Amino acid sequence: MKKIEAIIRHFKLEDVKNALSERGISGMTITEVRGFGRQKGHTEMYRGTEYTVDFVPKVKLEIAIDDGKLQMALDTIVKAAQTGQIGDGKIFVTDLGEVVRIRTGETGGDAL
Numbered sequence: 187m188k189k190i191e192a193i194i195r196h197f198k199l200e201d202v203k204n205a206l207s208e209r210g211i212s213g214m215t216i217t218e219v220r221g222f223g224r225q226k227g228h229t230e231m232y233r234g235t236e237y238t239v240d241f242v243p244k245v246k247l248e249i250a251i252d253d254g255k256l257q258m259a260l261d262t263i264v265k266a267a268q269t270g271q272i273g274d275g276k277i278f279v280t281d282l283g284e285v286v287r288i289r290t291g292e293t294g295g296d297a298l
Contacts, residue, residue, distance in 0.1 A: 187282040187295065188256050192247040193219065193275040194267040199245050205266035206249075211259055213298070215248040224272055244275060250285055252295055 194202060199216065206214070220241035251259055260277060268274055287297040 187285060188251055188253060189280045189282050190249040190251060190259060191278040192263050193244050194247060195273065195275065196243060196245050198267045202247065202263055202266040205262050206259065209258060209262050211249065211251065211255065217246045219244050219246045242273065250282060250298055252298060
């Protein structure tokens, strides 16, 4: 089992969610986050004063998935979230040691 953490643009969230749903992947957690990488924020004007916004708002999507569906999920996220511009985001994949469904006590792949 793997955990996918994808940091994407806000306006791409619906596209990614719909694309994953069409591929049979459901169950995800969404968090609004702020950060920067190569994009390094941007400048804005407020009351005639220019200031730098260092942390850019993004959305973090978390999905627990079986190993067999991992590559398909990654390809789907990349295709749906990509604009070709700096700031499209990143995807991180980590191993999950154990998953437990609280309601039933199921563990492992059955809990997904």
